[in-house]
Amino acid sequence: MAAHRFSLIIKVQREREDNLQAQFIKAQQYYQQAEQKYQGLANYRTEYIQQSQRQGSKGLQSRQYSQYVNFIGKLDQALIQQARVVHQAKAAAQQRKQSWLKMQTKRKALELLVERADSAALQLLERQQQSLSDEYAGQQFYRRQLTQDQ
Numbered sequence: 001m002a003a004h005r006f007s008l009i010i011k012v013q014r015e016r017e018d019n020l021q022a023q024f025i026k027a028q029q030y031y032q033q034a035e036q037k038y039q040g041l042a043n044y045r046t047e048y049i050q051q052s053q054r055q056g057s058k059g060l061q062s063r064q065y066s067q068y069v070n071f072i073g074k075l076d077q078a079l080i081q082q083a084r085v086v087h088q089a090k091a092a093a094q095q096r097k098q099s100w101l102k103m104q105t106k107r108k109a110l111e112l113l114v115e116r117a118d119s120a121a122l123q124l125l126e127r128q129q130q131s132l133s134d135e136y137a138g139q140q141f142y143r144r145q146l147t148q149d150q
Contacts, residue, residue: 020100031089
């Protein structure tokens with residue numbers, strides 16, 4: 001029936017869908033790792049500032065203070081860069097998810113089309129069988145009538 005004609009197409013669609021799903025999962029994992037790295041940097045920055053404040057209360061030389069400020073500036077730059085990475089990773093993961101869901105929708109639509117075609121073909125076959133059965137019963141009846149009339 002129709003399933004045989006479309007089985008290869010459905011198989012290819014499933015493989016594409018599986019591939020897109022795997023790409024989405026990888027992108028999602030990369031996004032989560034980037035987010036964790038961002039949070040780690042942010043936490044480290046907070047701890048470093050708290051440590052520098054504790055050191056500052058004991059007294060700092062101007063050179064030490066300058067080093068603290070420079071390092072905090074570098075941490076800020078790293079946070080800005082990592083925020084960009086997080087944003088790009090999130091966008092990539094969302095795009096891959098949309099591609100995967102779109103392919104999934106296509107596959108399901110194709111399967112539904114095949115199911116409907118199979119159902120229609122089965123109904124046609126049943127009608128043909130019923131017609132043949134009716135014709136056979138009619139011929140049997142006609143033959144019995146002929147043999148009774150003779």
